[in-house]
Each structure stands twice: as C-alpha cells, then as structure tokens.
Amino acid sequence: MASLKDMRNRIASVKATRKITKAMQMVAAAKLRRAQEAALAARPYAQRMAGVLANVGASVANRSGAPALLVGTGKDEVHLLVVMTAERGLCGGFNSNIARLARQDAGRLVGSGKSVKFLVVGRKGADALRREWGRNILERIDLKGVRQLGLANGQAIANRILALFQAGEFDVCTLYFSEFKSVIAQKPTGLQLIPVQSPDAVAPAKPQATYEYEPGEEELLQPLIERNIATQIFRGLLENAASEQGARMSAMDNATRNAGDMINKLTIRYNRQRQANITKELIEIISGAEAL
C-alpha cells in the first residue's frame, strides 16, 4: 500500500501534467486557427491550378512528345513516396496515420514486384519509417526551423523531386499528407503528383472550351506542371500544419480530461486512506486507555 506521502506526490505530479496538457491544448487551438485559415485560403489556388493544368493537359496529352511529367515515363517500376509529417509528436494518431498509409502502400507496391523509394519531410515520419524502410529513404527534409510556411518551402521540395525525376530515379511519385477535414477529423491522403493524374479525375465536368494558348501549349505546359507540383506540395504542407494542430488539440483535450478523472480518483483514495489511518490511530489510543 502506498503511503500517504507517496499518494500526495502522485496527485501533485498528475496535476502538473494536467497543467501542461491544458497549456498545449490552448496553444494548439490558437495555432490551429491561423493554420486553418492558411490551409483554406490556399485551396482556391491549388484547385484553379489543377483546373488550368487539366485543360492544357487534355489538349496535349494525346500528342506524341508530350512532357514526361504529364504522361509519365511509360514505366511503372519505381515509385517515389513523398511522406510529409510533423516535426513534433504529442498529436494523437496524426503522424502514425500518415506513416501507416504510406507503409501499407509501400508494402502493396513491393508485393506486386515494384520497388519503392522514400523522400520524407518531417522528423516524425522519418522515425516511423526508418525501421522498416530505412534503406529505401533517399532523403530527409526537415522543416524544423520554419516558422511561417511559404511557397518557397514547397518549391524547394518540388525542386528536389524534379531533380530526382530528371535523373531517372523514379517513374511515379505520390505525395502523402493529411487532409484537414475539421478539427476532429483529418484524413491521411495519397495524391499522385507524377505523372499528373488523368484530367477528368482532377476537374470533373468542366465545359470543354477551346482555349488559345499564349505562348504555345508545349512552352506553357512545362512551367505549368512544375509550378503545379510546387503548389500541390505547398497545399499539402498547409493542410498538414492545420491537421497537426487539430489532432494535437483533440489529443491534449483528451489528456487533460483523463488527468482530471485521475486526480478525482486519486483524491478519493487518498482521503479514504487518510481516514482509515485516523480511525486506526483512534482505536489504538482507545484500546490502550481501556487496557489500563
């Protein structure tokens, strides 16, 4: 049986933990609002960009000499999985959900005879994937020092991917991030970047106007695709940031509530024990007095 002093210490430590989780929850809530605004504000650009690309792509795709970024290398052998996770933990299942999705897909691809390579963004994803796929990780990109995510961050990652593609390191590239649905719901998502997914999957039922292109389709298409990759990565980063804060907020809310319950239980036990001790001492005194 724990002594009263032990129990007091225990209660004090749980209370301290509750303060920490409460503070983390509030910080996450404040950050979430900003991250959510940023993620929502970035959606129109990414969507429009995908729409424009779908339009241009549809008119070029069937011709010979279309850029490899659009139609692929014609092979489906080496897959590059770009896994984007957070730099920090303590956010519920956020990191492990993304890593699990990527791991499942990687397992499936390897099972069907393809080979996989990883490019991980964020420390937590690297940690989660290192044991199983450590030898397949080409590169780790850390965004630890970044305070405000900018398009430049997306651009930097996109440039790495494009350089790898030019070097013939992979045929298909898929981006893994967590889509921000709401504060309590984040959906780990895989998005195929290279080759660009078939236009009808991206922009459904847009009236097919015949556009003029200025300059020509081919000249327009190359920078458009490259910028689209950067944009999609940037959007993924922002969605991830919002999801991370949302996940952390609900995880910390749970933790705070748990700590509260635990304090109640411990306090009841502590009081019971204290009363039992008092009763025991009283009985000792009384029986001592009676014996005289």
Added chain:
Amino acid sequence: MAGTFKFELVTPERMALSQDAIQVVVPGLEGDFAVLPGHAPVISALRPGVVVVTLPDASRTRIFVKGGFAEVDPQHLTVLAERALDVEAMDAGTIAAELAAAEAELAAAGDDTARLAATSALDQLRALQRG
C-alpha cells in the same frame, strides 16, 4: 457599358481579389492584353507586371503581380500569380526589397526565359519607383 465579368486574383497564400470588373489589363508573356466581358478563351503565361482592374464604378486598382498564369473565358478571368502586391499599398521599402529580389533573380537566371522575366520585373519596379 458592356457589363461586367468575374475577376479573380489568386495567390498560393490566399484569394487576393474576387470581384466583378469591367476591364482588366493583364501583362501577358507576349504583350499586355485587355480583357473585356465576352473575351475569347485564352490561357496565357504572365510576365512580372502590373494588372490594372477597372471596377464597375469606374475606379481603378493596380496590382503588381509576379510569375503565374491567366485563364480567360467569356465570363471569368482568373489570374494565378505567385506574388501579388497592391500598388497603392507599396511604399519605397517594399519596392526596394522587390527590386533587390529581382536583381538576384537576374543574376541567377540560367536561361533566356528566366532572364526575360527578371528584366521585365526590374523595368516594372523601376517605373513604379519613379511613381
């Protein structure tokens, strides 16, 4: 007046502007062009320059944009720009910062397209600096 059309200026960070306009002058890669309602569908690359928006009340807004695309169809104009700065809100400091960035880009430019874009940005910014 021929009516209005929907003009949207979108940057990666946010929807910078979304409103009806009578006319918008867009700095296309192969020359500026004005968009009026009922314009034929065009997708054009942009060079750094100033977008001039004429609003239904005949007032004008000037916005400096850098890098991107314009998508035109008869009822819509969507400008996808990497950077968009309201010209009225730009002071000497921001212009100088943009100038420095453009000069750095010119120095780093590897091919003609990049050099052209950087030069165009410099020209536009110098013109703005003179006011």
